[in-house]
Amino acid sequence: MVVGQIFKIHSDFYYVNSDNRIFECKLREVLKKQKQKVFVGDNVEFNNGAIEKILPRKNFIPRPSVSNIDQVIIVSAVKEPELNFLQLNRYIAFANYHNIPSVLCFNKNDLSDNDNTIEKVFSIYEPLGFDILFTSAIEGYGLDEFKKILDGKISVLCGTSGVGKSSLINAISGINLKTKAVSDKTLRGTHTTRHCEIIPINDNSKIVDTPGFSNLKFDFLMPDEVDNLFREIHCYKASCKYPDCLHIHETECAVKANLGKIDETRYESYISFVEEAQQYKEKVKYHGIKKESAQKNTHEKISVKISSQKREKSRNTKKQNIYKDIDNE
Ligand code: GDP
Numbered sequence: 590m591v592v593g594q595i596f597k598i599h600s601d602f603y604y605v606n607s608d609n610r611i612f613e614c615k616l617r618e619v620l621k622k623q624k625q626k627v628f629v630g631d632n633v634e635f636n637n638g639a640i641e642k643i644l645p646r647k648n649f650i651p652r653p654s655v656s657n658i659d660q661v662i663i664v665s666a667v668k669e670p671e672l673n674f675l676q677l678n679r680y681i682a683f684a685n686y687h688n689i690p691s692v693l694c695f696n697k698n699d700l701s702d703n704d705n706t707i708e709k710v711f712s713i714y715e716p717l718g719f720d721i722l723f724t725s726a727i728e729g730y731g732l733d734e735f736k737k738i739l740d741g742k743i744s745v746l747c748g749t750s751g752v753g754k755s756s757l758i759n760a761i762s763g764i765n766l767k768t769k770a771v772s773d774k775t776l777r778g779t780h781t782t783r784h785c786e787i788i789p790i791n792d793n794s795k796i797v798d799t800p801g802f803s804n805l806k807f808d809f810l811m812p813d814e815v816d817n818l819f820r821e822i823h824c825y826k827a828s829c830k831y832p833d834c835l836h837i838h839e840t841e842c843a844v845k846a847n848l849g850k851i852d853e854t855r856y857e858s859y860i861s862f863v864e865e866a867q868q869y870k871e872k873v874k875y876h877g878i879k880k881e882s883a884q885k886n887t888h889e890k891i892s893v894k895i896s897s898q899k900r901e902k903s904r905n906t907k908k909q910n911i912y913k914d915i916d917n918e
């Protein structure tokens with residue numbers, strides 16, 4: 590039996606990399622019958638072109654689906670487009686939810702004139718323990734560091750369109766990433782499958798080429814779970830009077846008592862995500878969408894949405910942590 594990692598899926602074909610050799614495989618009938626889902630990034634055992642077993646995943650990101658990611662590089666631009674802290678915090682919380690370490694990269698450094706963006710970024714995110722990079726894909730600034738961060742890992746780059754993700758990869762790798770994802774909308778309406786692929790960018794670094802992670806709303810968890818994604822807020826929770834305190838309007842809230850120690854933009858983002866989660870909670874109440882939360886902390890959770898018309902069985906294979914969404918095929 591040979592072990593390898595799926596780097597691309599094309600209809601029924603699974604492309605597996607094993608020791609830098611590429612194998613085109615199909616899925617064993619028995620796995621199909623068990624309705625086993627296979628994703629880009631999955632480590633598999635295969636034999637004679639047939640995938641026999643999917644090995645346990647260390648993490649999984651839906652929409653587009655990819656597993657076993659080492660890190661998320663969250664790319665923002667210091668200008669053009671203007672740095673959006675809400676969006677940045679959204680990506681951070683998203684990576685945190687999926688138990689994937691994140692690195693913050695601020696590109697277009699060449700455009701930052703004497704403003705205080707750099708100071709502000711450091712003052713907010715350094716105390717939270719993030720690796721922070723400033724780069725300019727155009728002027729070549731910070732690219733050695735950027736390369737080093739990617740070294741030996743499988744990374745996902747995320748960030749708003751136009752911040753320079755493709756330019757950064759192109760600048761350090763000599764490959765030529767398409768700068769705008771080609772729309773592959775089919776006639777299947779909103780259930781468009783969006784592909785991703787793991788591509789090597791040099792000897793031992795790989796990135797996931799994705800059309801981007803859209804629709805990152807916190808509409809899949811309960812409002813009182815959102816603070817798990819903000820460590821500087823969560824750390825006070827045990828001292829709040831109410832165990833389900835949302836740290837917004839409650840009395841005797843330890844978070845509110847310590848607001849001076851929490852960055853304002855981070856707290857504002859937290860409130861926005863709680864509001865999204867509240868909308869989700871309402872939906873659960875009124876539209877019969879059930880949520881089963883097996884959550885103890887952000888690293889152990891399974892959330893399953895089940896619509897009243899279309900039910901899917903929850904599947905918990907070994908210790909896989911999977912967030913499944915009926916919209917995600
Ligand atoms: P993506 O959508 O995040 O992949 O962004 P692209 O790589 O397509 O870049 C969007 C635009 O920003 C392009 O016009 C790039 O030339 C420009 N750009 C990318 N990196 C930099 C940079 O470091 N400095 C400046 N001034 N422009 C950049």
Ligand code: ZN
Pocket residue numbers: 826829830834835836837839841842843844845
């Ligand atoms: Zn509180």
